[in-house]
Amino acid sequence: MTTTVTEPEASGKGPTKQLEELLHAHFIKPDDQTSVAGAGAIYLTEVTAPGSNRRADVVHIGLWQSRGAGRIDVCELKTSRSDFLRELNDPAKAEAWWPYSTAFWLVVPHLSIAGPDDLPAGWGLMVPSGRGRRFKTVVKPAEREPRIDIPLLVTLLKNTETVRTNSLGKVRTDLVNQAYRREQELRRELNAHAVNPRTVKRLELLDLLEEALGERLDTETWHDRLSAPDAASALRAFVLGQKALTESRKEMERRAREFDRIRESATRAAADLRAALALPAADQLPAKEA
Template sequence: MNTMTTPQLLDALHAHYIKPEDRLSQAGAGAVFLTEVTAPGSNRRADAVYLGLWQSRGAGDIDVCELKTSRSDWRRELDNPAKAEAWWPYSSRFWVVAPSTDVVPAEEVPEGWGLMIPNPRGRRFKTVVKPAVREPKLTMNLLLTLLKNTETTRVNALRTQSMRLQQEHHNREQQLRRELSSKNDPEIKHRLDALAQLEKDLGFQIGSSSWKQQVDPALAGRAIADYIRNADAQDKALDDIGYQATSLERMAQRLTEAAAELRAIPASKKTA
């Protein structure tokens, strides 16, 4: 049996509809691939919704996809068709997508549904069962749902790309530092090793900006300086307390010795 996790199957389905390199390009604007979309007037969510915008991408077509990666998950879907019913009027085609026909056999697919499975020889999925095709019901609630999810999807994609680029920049920076440290002054290597240890202990990377797990040098410097100043102030206060305690102990010792000397003097001398 061909096994895949739901995220793996979802990513492959995304690539089926839109090439990975087109997802943030102008070409990618010809279609939209959305995930976890709630049906208008319902709380039922589709795993994936594809909306064609250009004629070459099936303009106006709305493909709703349910992903199933196990037999038990597929059986629950058959026992509860409410999710499909919620999206049915708003879709051009309704698909079930599975890793293989071992998970979803063709003979178990309800009438009107389609079945797709990954093609090991290419990006595009293989159609096992063709779905019924119809004109989707277009309502204001549907348009608002698609627009909201489209914006969220774009923002998340841009954020993911930004994080990836920042990580690549940091990795490249670290690589260049290591290369330079191996070729130049041992003192440089020592300082870079100290920086790497500092980043490890802080749990943050020191970079050009402060975002997520990265802090800029100025912010890191101020935070460390504040901590050291506070630690120094606490140490000084403890030293002062210790000095005062030592002085009191010495004074108590002297008083104890003086009292002992007084007690040792005969009573006749005390009254003389």
Template sequence: MNTTMLYEALERHYRKPGAAHQGEILIREVPAPGSGRQADLIRIGLWPSRGYALDVHELKVTRADWLRELADPGKADAWWPHCSRFWVVAPAGVVHTNELPPGWGLLQPPTSVNRRRFTTVVDAAVKEPQLSLELLATLARRTDNTRLAEMDLLREQHRDALYKARTEARQHAAQTGLGEYVRRRLNLLDELEKLLGATLDDFGWGDGTRLDRMTPYELASALADCRDHIRLQQRQARVEELMGRLSYAAQNVMTEMRKVGNGNG
């Protein structure tokens, strides 16, 4: 088991796949206040029934990695005052229980693929964490970054699903033939691509997202922006036309006034 697999397994331990987040926030690689030493995973408990908590997890996948941790406990020392519990997370055989410093807990991943809950080999000591504005700001910032990253991932997955569905629909249509209405709509798309000077597969919009990978909402917003831009251009052209007419009329008036003035003279 490598570190990535252990990360994912630990997140499944706290969050059942496909379910809501169940009152916990999980944040990877968080620096300790006043230190550059990072905790591998922070778990913030949000439900009183499960206990409010700020748990620090250190992930170890090899015996050598664990022995290096014991030789240099600086990371643990940096986080110890600020956590409710301090856990070492490692597969069986990596950590010997008699090597754990006082207060440290030990979690082991399940050995069966049908299980997701970790085994608590040694309970971690529970204590009151020392919270500071620096720590709260760091946790809030990293939580927001994690949320945005998850939203970007979901959006990209949605785009991939839409793209796959559209591609399959095109292939199916090519194999089964098209009705008159569908052919007429496709002809309109051909005309649109000519006006754009690019195919929809290649045309980038705004942040560079291709039109054929946009969600329906994003595509509607893009077309609405395009419509508003066209209307603005039309109004500007209308104003310029009226200004031209007024200028022409003003010149004619001035010419006639000069004629009248010359006649009186």
């Protein structure tokens, strides 16, 4: 996986924010950042040094042994050469956090902003590795035992509470977004399976058919249910029988009409024959003698 800092227009975030999010993932895995079990470390941003108005971009404190328990890494993030040079001209900013840190880091997206030869004595230098979430250490920092006093604890606790609140807000936002995405998926599924008017009409006809049969159609035969294959076979036989009966009735009616035409034709022929033979009509013949 390649991790790069892009232009603000491409990501919707400034390059410093992008670099800070990558650094967060370097210190604490994304899944652990909102884990109920905790991350084993505290990651704070924009933290003011005790007794000063100087702020560190990032302060990371290890809590578990596997996360460097008791270690305090203070990081200064720079995304432009000019900003880094201004930092060099204002050493008081780093000095305010120096005694409270195990190590002081300069973090840049690439070495064109600052290289090993540009660093003040004792500073470390990190850049994104381009592979995975872990940063590459270009220069190891000098390390010391950090000063732990009441002002530092108050500062860290105050910022930790802010981070906790922000984390809860992030969890809430993530849950809302997940619920919204799921709702949209369900809507798309419902639309994909929406019953069209033709299907509705066919279902209505099926209801009428079941009512006429006095049976329910189902995929299995059970009690008062009629299986679809049996219903189809019976309906086919019934329809074919009805069709044959209708055809027979039509044929009989056709033949009856043909017989009527033949009878009418024979009657006219008989009349014509009598007339031709000048035979008297039946009612004009002389009566038989008694």
